[in-house]
Amino acid sequence: MNPSTQPGAPAPLTGVKFALGTLAVALATFMNVLDSSIANVAIPTISGNLGVSVDEGTWVITLFAAANAISIPLTGWLTQRVGQVKLFVWAILLFVFSSWLCGMAPTLPVLLAARILQGAVAGPLVPLSQAMLLGSFPKEKSSSALSLWAMTATVGPIAGPALGGWITDSYSWTWIFYINIPVGLFAAGTIWAIYRDRETPARKLPIDKVGLFSLIAWVASLQIMLDKGKDLDWFNSPVIWALGVFALIGFVFFLIWELTAEKPIVNLRLFAGRNFLGGTVAISVAYAVFFANLVILPQWIQGFLGYRSVDAGLVTAPLGIFAVILAPVMGKIMPKSDMRVLATLAFLGFAGVFFMRSHYTTSVDPYTLVLPTLLQGIPTALFFTPLTAIILSGLSPDKIPAAAGLSNFVRIFAGAVGTSLLSTGWNNRTILHHARLTEQASVNNPTFVDAIANLQTTLGASTAKAMAFFETSLNAQASMLGLNDIFWLSGVIFLVIIPLIWVTKPGKGANAGAAGAGGH
Structure with a gap:
């Protein structure tokens, strides 16, 4: 209000x-x-x-x-x-x-x-x-x-x-x-x-102290489990098992308590609304993929392409250009548009961008790096506000603050979980591709033997140095293939969650104003 x-x-x-x-x-x-x-x-x-x-x-x-x-x-x-x-x-x-x-x-x-x-x-x-x-x-x-x-x-x-x-x-x-x-x-x-x-x-x-402490307990244990999982070899570790079980029990307790409490800290009954449920799940899954890719892309650019921090920042910065340019346009078209159509166009745009990135190679040039990031600004402009308008549509004014707070909690936490999961997925796919590529690095493979011989000739180096150079190239290639898998999966996820948008009821951008509550 x-x-x-x-x-x-x-x-x-x-x-x-x-x-x-x-x-x-x-x-x-x-x-x-x-x-x-x-x-x-x-x-x-x-x-x-x-x-x-x-x-x-x-x-x-x-x-x-x-x-x-x-x-x-x-x-x-x-x-x-x-x-x-x-x-x-x-x-x-x-x-x-x-x-x-x-x-x-x-x-x-x-x-x-x-x-x-x-x-x-x-x-x-x-x-x-x-x-x-x-x-x-x-x-x-x-x-x-x-x-x-x-x-x-x-x-x-x-x-x-x-x-x-x-x-x-x-x-x-x-x-x-x-x-x-x-x-x-x-x-x-x-x-x-x-x-x-x-x-x-x-x-x-x-204040609902029991609800607050149970919220902190399950969120913290789940996040620590996701962040430490790879280092501790996941469920081969009793620590990960303990964190997982504690997070699950804490989450179930939290659900039961909040649904039965007289004044819950989080009003979970809002999820009974079709628009709130569909819109919140859609925006949260989408934001998880969106945010996770914003985190891992600069790491790859610096770690394997050799870019400086400032250059990696300049590669990823164009994301906001179209988002800013199109902001006034969105203000004009939203009141006349079906929010579901705008959100669907956003998800299709994100899918297209990630499919473009899934074709990157280790010799990718700056233009090919920047173009998808620049184009990503277009679906970004169509993303947050229409979906938040869907989430808040049909709610009475007294419920809008709680609804905005709950949807933003789910979205931002999904961003943290998504970053942990996609980072782990990238690591696992890199290990898999590394193993597959290493299988070809055998003295019984004439192509491999010729490649090492050519490296020795080109670099004027010993066999050991040629092998070290080959290993570095192999690591970069495995990381690139692993990241391509993550990009491809990200595109597929955006296509798969489009039906969530159409679970909601149609509506114009009447609640667009409330969308500002944490939209970014």
Whole structure:
């Protein structure tokens, strides 16, 4: 609900206050969205500096997303308990503090602990930033407020990889976190100065503690299981078995408790609605594939193509170009369109992009790398807002905040799970292709013998050096084939989940405004 429409709500901001307030809220949103992608291209560097594998370094992303997902359902309760403005300012300040801890982290465990804190305090930033903007604009300009919000959130994927790569190469990976400090302090100070007399009433409310702790327990155990699975050889390890069983029991308990509690922390009864169920499952599976590929693509570009962090960032940055260009167009066509058609076009576009990538080779040129990423911006523009409009359509206004919070929890957690699963899948397919290629590397294979002889002649090297060069090439080829399998699977998944969109009832973009709640 637009706060400015509520009885006794403060008048919209004007003049300098309006400009500064809007800028500060937008910066807080940008800072949060930026941090979800800025670390992607820095993972190889962070892993190397902290003396861990790239797979372990990926936990920097997945644990942030998991913590972020858990905290989102708490936003409504915290807002009523603390007040909208105080909660927003405190969330920004704690985000700044956790960013400083991330930059200071001497070891991976310390960095992961700081990232968990950062993800947890980031939860309220996205929904509250939208509410603050809606309260700043006149009612008749609420669509402009949401367009500005969406634009700010969309710029993150453009700036994140490129900025993260440039900072990592030019300075140190620690500065991808330190840059939040001046931005956050400015945003918090400005928002407090302008918005403190517009605070919402605070009142003491009970919280579903059992539901909250069971949510944290099963989400944490499942995420740790997924992140540690490969290192511990999956279910050959009693630790993985214990984590899996605990996650399953915790999840079942959570379901039963939340469905029977008088005031549950998560209103699972929303899934009884056809549009909410179909839309939430569709957007969550799609986002899992979308986000996971954003994480693993820069790792391959740096690890096997030899690109610098900044170059890997520039390769992945064009994703947001069409997303930003098409944002105003989407605002015009959505009210006249069937959201299911737009979402279907988005999924077909994503499938096409991933099928294009599935033909990459180890000698791929920059143009072939960039083109699918550039085109991916088109389905990205058609993706978030129409699906969120479907999810929220048909709900009464009092249920929309809970529905937006729950759908965003599922979507963001799916992104963390998807990253872990696709990273593991890439590793497993690479091992398989490596084994198949190695079978051909036999002294009984004339082609292999000739290849080694040619390498010795070309490189002027010994047999041992020629074999080492061959092994490096074989590793790169196996990784490429494994990644092609992941790209192909990603395309298939987008095609398979299209029917989920058509399970929902038809509707126009009436709820597009609410789609801003965490759309990116």
